[in-house]
Amino acid sequence: MRRQILDAAWEIARSEGLDGVGMRKLAAAVGMRAPSLYEYFPGKDAIYDAMFAEGNEQLGAAHRALPAPAEVGARRALINSTQAFVEFCSADDARFQLMFQRSVPGWRPSDEAYALAVENLERLDSFLAQCGIEDADSRDIWTAIVTGLASQQVTNDLGGQRWIRLIEQTVDMFLGARGPA
């Protein structure tokens, strides 16, 4: 039942925006009345929280599914992970906004949910290290580039390929500046 409620919440968020998720509307979407939702979640914030956690689990799973840098080489690994990330963001703008922008007034993820986000950041760090990117400045430049590609793709060409298809070129630009291959 929690599953059904969360699915409905995602659907409303995708079609009407994150702020469109209200207790009455959400309950109606699963054939209930608002008060019944409190049997499954302590409140509305807990629903956003579960969504935030779920998004981070999905991102973690997508990242774990990538081949290791040792297998495919740093260049290919960076391309793969960037494509996976930008496509992940672009596949669901409501999820992107919930996870990476502060677009739900008055809501902040709980500590437990946020821990999943930190876990993903740590996984990324270790992935970058395996790609030979270990100094802090390079990591910061890298994260700026990747989040920039993702936000442009989501904001200006949702569901398209406009920035996704520039990823290889961008990775080569980044690697080229770190010394010739």
Add this chain to the structure above:
Amino acid sequence: MRRQILDAAWEIARSEGLDGVGMRKLAAAVGMRAPSLYEYFPGKDAIYDAMFAEGNEQLGAAHRALPAPAEVGARRALINSTQAFVEFCSADDARFQLMFQRSVPGWRPSDEAYALAVENLERLDSFLAQCGIEDADSRDIWTAIVTGLASQQVTNDLGGQRWIRLIEQTVDMFLGARGPA
């Protein structure tokens, strides 16, 4: 009086978030009651709209104040404009969110206000062209990089220098990939 109201609105937005700007609170901040605000603005959306327009005017002014690429060369021009932009974003996160993120549920800029944003984008295009960046792919990569730097700076180190100080290095990376100087 419109000026005073807008100043108060910015102040509330900065301290409590954009959604903290309400008619009662805003009126109280200028020593009025809510209904009196309707003498100066037709409604709340018009206030967001005026703020959006004002932000874009400020950005335009900041950009116009930059030395021309012909004077300082492409590299310096790109560094200057990126620093100016990231600092502009980082100086006021409420303004950043209003202008570049969709963080006011239910509000969209009016056509007139949006025209100012388009004007700024066109100015940027012409600036980039003067820097020798004319193909669409390079422009897209460039905007991704710049917005990425800005969003990382605003989100993770507001008011600091963590990404601002990486701008020179990033511009060199970008230019390096376009053929040796």
Add this chain to the structure above:
DNA sequence: GTCTATAGCTGGATAGAC
């Protein structure tokens, strides 16, 4: 121009019957 008063709505959450 500014006010009081209030309409009219929407939202999350709770009490208590069944």
Add this chain to the structure above:
DNA sequence: GTCTATCCAGCTATAGAC
């Protein structure tokens, strides 16, 4: 577990007195 009924708080906006 689900419901009806309702509370309570918030909001924008308007009517009409002064």
